[in-house]
Structures are given as structure tokens and as C-alpha cells.
Amino acid sequence: MTVMKKSKTGIPGFDKLVQGGFPTGANILLCGTPGSAKSIFSLQYAYNGAMMYGEKSMYVSFEQSKDSIERQAVQFGWNLAAAEKKGLLHVKNVPVKKIDHTTFPKIIEYVKQHKIKRLVIDSLSTLSINAPMYAAINELFLKDLIMPDNIYAPSLSGDYMLKRFIYMLIGELQDLNVTCLLISEIEQGSEAYSRDTVSEFLCDGIVQMTFESMGGKYSRSLLVRKMRHVKNDEDIHPVEIGKKGLVVHGLSDSGGELHAERTGKTKKSREA
Numbered sequence: 001m002t003v004m005k006k007s008k009t010g011i012p013g014f015d016k017l018v019q020g021g022f023p024t025g026a027n028i029l030l031c032g033t034p035g036s037a038k039s040i041f042s043l044q045y046a047y048n049g050a051m052m053y054g055e056k057s058m059y060v061s062f063e064q065s066k067d068s069i070e071r072q073a074v075q076f077g078w079n080l081a082a083a084e085k086k087g088l089l090h091v092k093n094v095p096v097k098k099i100d101h102t103t104f105p106k107i108i109e110y111v112k113q114h115k116i117k118r119l120v121i122d123s124l125s126t127l128s129i130n131a132p133m134y135a136a137i138n139e140l141f142l143k144d145l146i147m148p149d150n151i152y153a154p155s156l157s158g159d160y161m162l163k164r165f166i167y168m169l170i171g172e173l174q175d176l177n178v179t180c181l182l183i184s185e186i187e188q189g190s191e192a193y194s195r196d197t198v199s200e201f202l203c204d205g206i207v208q209m210t211f212e213s214m215g216g217k218y219s220r221s222l223l224v225r226k227m228r229h230v231k232n233d234e235d236i237h238p239v240e241i242g243k244k245g246l247v248v249h250g251l252s253d254s255g256g257e258l259h260a261e262r263t264g265k266t267k268k269s270r271e272a
């Protein structure tokens with residue numbers, strides 16, 4: 001039996017939820033509502049990869065400028081420039097207006113060229129909404145657009161292009177030996193884990209982050225929703241943004257009990 005290699009996040013309290021880290025080479029969908037700390041989680045994963053585990057990491061943002069990413073990092077005492085100087089961290093910003101059909105192939109090329117081992121795409125939602133727009137029309141199969149009764153449906157073709165793009169993207173990532181965090185932006189109360197509604201099935205794992213009102217106060221939490229080949233933890237854990245970054249609390253430590261009080265999920269009621 002081969003032992004599964006793990007890509008540790010180094011985020012306090014998280015790795016034990018997935019038996020020691022993300023499976024190396026897995027594609028993980030990190031989904032959550034606005035402000036739920038998806039970007040902080042994924043930057044911490046990339047930075048720790050470089051500084052704690054000596055793994056070449058790449059963080060691509062379509063939403064935050066490099067300056068904005070650095071400003072966030074400084075608050076937690078993360079020296080991104082030092083990690084970049086060592087050649088272990090690559091932080092890239094691609095403005096939304098510059099996204100086109102060459103953006104993803106360029107990322108793949110960069111990953112191969114620089115032998116990147118952990119990759120963050122912040123966000124898959126932004127990339128997938130913008131990139132397929134530029135896909136050459138000859139990539140579309142007419143038979144998929146024209147129904148037997150000859151109805152052409154432009155809105156269906158948009159959905160079709162988006163889904164095809166996601167299948168292509170995740171297929172390509174599977175061929176690389178890179179552990180990938182794909183950020184998915186979802187609305188409050190959404191039952192889906194992505195806007196395209198297919199990436200949650202294609203990805204190997206899903207981590208769901210929330211920031212919602214509990215007992216009159218907003219709280220952040222995290223759930224490992226799926227992790228192929230891993231007996232993952234199935235509880236909803238409180239997440240705190242501490243002085244050095246994110247901390248995921250256990251259900252019985254002080255942060256956890258506070259969260260339990262607010263949600264009414266005390267240890268006793270959970271055990272019942």
C-alpha cells in the first residue's frame with residue numbers, strides 16, 4: 001500500500017482535520033461567502049508552504065493587487081518579500097481586465113517552469129467567468145448548442161462554456177503534481193459550493209468557510225465538506241483571525257465553546 005503524501009497547511013488547528021494536511025496533488029475547492037477569510041487562509045497556506053516546508057508556492061490573485069496582498073501579510077508578520085527572494089514564493093496579480101483565454105495556460109506553463117508544488121488561484125470564480133468569454137468560437141460544438149428541434153439558446157451556451165472551461169481547467173491541474181487551492185466565491189445562503197455548480201464534484205476536496213450572524217454577532221467558521229481518500233473531520237469549527245493569521249479552533253477549546261454557545265451546539269448536545 002502506498003502512503004499518501006500530505007501538503008501541510010501549517011494553519012494552527014487545521015491539519016489534524018484532514019489527517020495531517022491536504023493530499024499532495026489534490027485540487028481543493030475553498031469556498032465561502034465574502035469576508036469569510038478565504039484569501040487569508042490560502043495566502044497562509046502558500047506562505048507556510050514556502051517558509052515552513054520549503055515548498056515552491058504560487059499565489060495568483062485576480063482580485064487584490066500585490067500591494068494589497070502585502071499589506072494583509074504584514075499585519076500577520078509574514079514577510080512575503082523574504083519568501084520571494086528565496087525563490088520559494090511567487091505572488092502574482094492579474095487584473096480582471098487582462099484575463100483572457102491565455103491566462104490559465106500561462107499559469108500552467110509557469111507552474112511547470114518553476115516546479116511549483118502548491119498553487120492558489122484566487123479566485124476560480126473570477127477566472128472562470130472571464131476567461132471562457134475569450135474562448136475561440138471554434139471550440140464550441142454546434143451539436144451541443146442546437147437542440148433536435150433547432151432552438152439556439154445563448155444563455156445555455158454561456159453556461160456550457162463555463163462548465164467546459166471548468167472541466168478543462170481541473171483536468172489540466174490533475175495532470176500536474178501540484179496541490180491546488182481554488183477559491184470559490186459563493187453567496188450567503190447558497191446551497192451550491194461554486195457558481196458553476198460542477199467544480200464541487202470535480203475537485204478532490206471542499207473546505208467551506210462561512211461568516212455569519214450567530215446570536216447577534218458575526219462569527220467565522222470552517223467545515224471540511226469533502227476530502228477524497230481521507231477520513232476527514234465533519235464538525236463545523238470556529239475560525240479566529242489572530243495576530244499571526246488564522247487559527248482553527250477545536251470544539252472543546254475556549255474559542256470552540258464560545259462558538260458552540262452562540263450556535264446552541266454545546267458539547268452535550270453534539271454528543272446526544
Ligand SMILES: Nc1ncnc2c1ncn2[C@@H]1O[C@H](COP(=O)(O)OP(=O)(O)OP(=O)(O)O)[C@@H](O)[C@H]1O
Pocket residue numbers: 032033034035036037038039040041063075076185241242
Ligand atoms: N489583521 C486582521 N485582524 C482581524 N481581522 C482581519 C484582519 N485583516 C483582515 N481581517 C478580516 O478578514 C476579512 C478579509 O478576509 P479575506 O480577504 O481573507 O476574506 P475573503 O473570504 O477572501 O473575502 P472576499 O470574498 O471579499 O475575497 C476582512 O473583512 C476583515 O474582517
Ligand SMILES: [Mg+2]
Pocket residue numbers: 038039040063122
Ligand atoms: Mg478574497
